[in-house]
Structures are given as C-alpha cells and as structure tokens.
Amino acid sequence: MNNREIDLEEETSTLFRTTSLTTTLMDHYMRSTGHEFLKHTVYESIIRVMDGRQSCELNPSKLDSPSEACANAEHLLSVLDSVVESIFSSVEHCCRTLRYICYCLQKKVASKWPHDPMVKTRVVSGFIFLRLLCPAILNPRQFNLISDTPSETASRSLILVAKCLQNLANLVEFGAKEPWMEVVNPFILKNKNRMIRFLDEIANVPEKPEPDDTFAGDPARDLATLHHICVMHKEDLLAQSNEKPILKKVITVTDMLSKHRQHYMDAAR
Template identity: 25%
Template sequence: MEPSELDGNWEEVYPKEGHYPDNRKLQQYSNLFFLLQSEPRHIAALCRLVSLAEIDTLLQTVMFTLYGNQGESSEEHLLLTMIQSVLSVQLEETTKGVDSWLHTNTPVSRVMITYGRRGPGQSYLKSVLAERINSLIEHKDLNLEINPLKVYEQMINQIEDETGSRPDNLPRGVTLEQAAANPDVQAIVAPRLTMLMEIANSFLLTIIESIESVPYGIRWICKQIRSLTRRKYPDATDYSICSVIGGFFFLRFIIPAIITPQAYMIVEGVPPKNPRNTLTLIAKMLRNLANKPSYAREPYLMVLNPFAENNKARMNAFLNNLCEVGDFDDTLKTDQYMAVSRKDPMIHITLNELYNTHSLLLRYIDALSPDDKEHLRILADELSPAPPQVARKDNRTTELHLYNRWETTVHDIKARW
C-alpha cells in the first residue's frame, strides 16, 4: 500500500487510530533507524544505560531486526563494532578484578548471550552439540547422579520398592557427609564418576576440534576480550585472561545450549530427567574448567576436579587459538560506507519494536545525546512522545525502508502492514 493510499483510507483500514504511525511518523522512524543502524555507538551507549528488565527486549530488536540481515557482512561488522564499544566501556568502568569483570549478570553479558543466538551461532551449536546431546537422550534410563544425598535417597527408595521395608541401618534425614561415607553410596557413585569423566571429555574434544567452525563473530569477540583484558590488567596471567575468554565462550555461549538444548533448537522438547541431569553435570564440569573452580555451593562436585586439572592446559590453548582471527578494521571502513550508501536499506519491524526503542531512547536521551544539535537528539525531539505498546493482535510488522535524513531526500516511504 502506497503512502497516499494509506493516508486516504487511514480510518477505514485502521479504525483504532493512534496505534499506527502516519506517513510523517514513518519517515521520522525511517530516519531514526537508519541513524541507529549506521552509527552503532548510539545502541552501544543505550545497552549500557538500560536496566536488566529492559535489555532483553531491546536486544531482540537490535540483534534480529536492526541488524537482522545476518548474511550481510556490513551489518555484521557494524553490530560487532557495537559489541566492542560495549565491552570497552564496561571494562574501563569496572572496579572488579580480572577474574570477575565479565562474569556477573549485567546488560553487557546479555548482549553477548543474545549475539550467540543469532543464526551463525545457532547453526554452530547445533552442528557441534546435537550428536553428543542426542546420544545421551537416547539412554534415558542412564542415571549418573553423584550427589550423595540424592543417591542415598534413591537407594533407600529402591530397597523399599523391592522389599517393602527400609533397613534400620539406613535412616532417612542423614547429612551430606553421612551419605557420602556410606559404602553402598560410594560403590554406586564410583562408576558414575568414570562415565561422567568420559562423557565430559568427549564433549570437550568435540568442541576443541570444531574451532574452524566457530563463527567469525564469536572468535572476534574472544579476541577483543583478550586484547581489552590485557590492556586493563597488564600483570594478569595467561590463566586469568583465558578464564575471562572462557567466561564468554563457555559460560555465555556453549553452556546455556547444553543445559537447555531445546531452547536452542538442538533437540525437540525438553530432555528426560536423567539425561537432563547429566547435561547439567557436564555443563558444571565445563564451567569449572573454563573458570577458576568453585565448589562452595556444591562440595560433592570436588570429586570431578581431576577433569578440570587434567584439561586446563588444553583448554587454555584452545581459548587462545580462538582469538587468532584477522581483524576487520580496514574492511569495516568500507562496510560502513557501504551501509550508509546502500540503496534502499530495509528492515522488518513490529509496532512494539518501534515504540519500545523509541521509548527507551527518550528515557535515556539526556545521557545519549545531551547536545540538542546532534542528529539523534533532533530526531528524538521530533518523534516525542513514544506511543504505548499495542496488544499482540495489533502488533503488525512493517517493511521500514531506511533513509539518511542528512544525505537523502525522501520521496517515498513504503510501509506494508
């Protein structure tokens, strides 16, 4: 539908006036989103300002709409530039030590998690993890629980089911230490530990051997993390720096897909109880390998520490190798020019994405653009105020064609709802 038609039949086509932007608003949104896409510093600043309650919706728009053309190298490079800016400022402002600056749950960590869920990251995770995870799921009766309390309770329940009574020497309500000291529990746990070590090693080997398949963007972020960390903490050991890299690659990228493979479309449906428990244990083993191990909350996992000790050197070599990719500084300059000069760039965006981004920009505009002569401030002032979110049934998607207000005369803003 052309703008003239849209204007002429506005109330007839869209009786709930106010839900849908008119042609002038569409033009303003077109200019705004062109600016946001071609100058990633604005989104980078916004990601640092918003709260954890606001970040996920914003990132959904940024990762899958604003830079949604995932096969377009110019968009990918602009997005990575945004992530680099977020990381750089986060590190400059942190007062934490080298081991913890990237490990807390912050808007910055959400940025990296969401980036990993874009197409290339999803494809990699499925290609690398699907076979291992499905192999575990096929053995749905394989119980590898090693928590002594749970093993003890399961043992008692099985005895009661088989004999109809519980032996007097196996009381309920024992402590973790008492359960761990039980010879029968130890006999059950020992072969399970061996099997867990074997499974965890198979996962680790598969991941290490897949290094050439890791998406460029993921490796480039690892490279930036290493470079920024070395600059901030010049006396940090290689072990500590690798722990930071692992905090992204494993904690924010690999491990979530192992714990909830259904959320990453690696498997269909939630895995059965036993495989799900095994996957959680494997994830914890990889976490303790990628980071400095901590067993304060689950001391019984100490028995798995040999896995971390035996594989630490191999892990650090892998994490350093991940960082060995070329940069795109020279290419980026060309791509930024191409992004600005592309003919008729377009995004598919919903009303609520438009309005939510608009609302967040206004909420933080004084920090984002304090100068009223800056382009972002001019566009935000003209658009003010932001419309409210619409009901799901009214949340239509449009093709929003993007134009640079300061270089292009806009003759035609196309909108197809």
C-alpha cells in the same frame, strides 16, 4: 560497548558477570550466530545423555544406593571427555566475527590488567562457555538443538555436565563444599592447558572479517528481539548516547518502532 564496560569495571572477577545492555546484546548475538558451533560442539553429547538411561548423578543424597556412584561417575567422565574433544576441535566452526570480538576483548583486558596473565582467558571463557555452551547444555530446547523435553534424569545429567564444563572453563577444581564432585578434578587438571589454548585460538582473529552473507538467521525475529532489548535498556542507551551520538539514532528508531507497535496493537483490538 564492551570496551566501555571494561573501562568501568574495577575487578576482573566480576567482569561481564551481571546482566547489562552489553551482555544482553552479546547473548543474543551469540545465540543468533552460534547454532552451527553448538551443533559441532555439544549437540551429540546432549543427544547421548537424552537417549541413554545411565545417570550422571554423584550426590549421595540423590542416589538410591551408594553403589550407583561409581557407574555414574564413569558415565559422566565419558560424556565430559567426548564433549571437550568436540569443543576443542571445533574452533573453525565458531563465527569469525564472534572470534574477532573475543580478540578485541582479550586485547582490551590485557591493556587494562597487564599483570593478570589469566584475564585474557577468563574474558573469553565468560562468553563462550558461561553464556553460550553451558546454557545450551542446560536448556537445549531454548537453543533449538532439540524439540523434546529431557527426562528428569537426563535434565539432571545435563546440569552436571554443564557444571563440570563451567569449572573447567573457570580453571577451578571442585572442593570441600561438594566432595562428591572431586572425582571430576583429574579431568579438570588434565584439560586446563588445552582449555587455555582453545580460548586463545578462538580469539586468534586479529582482523575484522568481511560480513558473512551465508549466515542463515531469522531477521524478523532478530530485529524484534533487538527492539525489545533496546526498550528494556533505554536508560543505559540514553546514558551512553552522550559519548556515542550514533546511539541517539538508535533511541529515535526504538521510540518510533514502539509507537508503531502500539498503534498496531490498538488497531487490532
């Protein structure tokens, strides 16, 4: 499915940026297998932001006094330094099957866009950062990293941390649109090459790994979610089933489970 989406895409800038069957399945797979990775990468920084009273706010319109900006910037940069150190040192905690998928993605996009040297970096960062690490920082409760709701100050600080990491993952500095964020640009410049090396290292699994029996997921929940995804994207499955006949079996099972579910709900009334 990843390969098909790449084949259909014309511009690298919009690759995997929409919500499709492929990206929805990848989102669910990363969330199901990525908990240990998230614990080793972003958890400590999330707790630090939640437990501390210091804000990361830089926007002058959101500050009580302009003098707060300096201390807030220092705190934000300290959190960013800490979280990227955790991320860059946690390659081995990332699910090897996900890393193999990243390898396949890099190989495919390099073949389609051989004259774009950064497309291999962007395709991996688009999943690892934009669809896993940054969303986990923005909504740590949804990723089962915390049980308490962050305070308003902590929530805003987490938004800013995720925003800065997203710019770093995109290898883009802040510009005139948000001049108060330009204080983060030296951090981005300092870590650009490290980011590229990290993403290449994540994808450095050229052989498909053996199934990991130690994966502690929730099979019932995962199967229920998978069924919901298939129902929501049934038209896409039907369209792809002409090229991949095995998807016809997926559609048949999806319809069967939907009928069983409806029968159960009718009986429970």
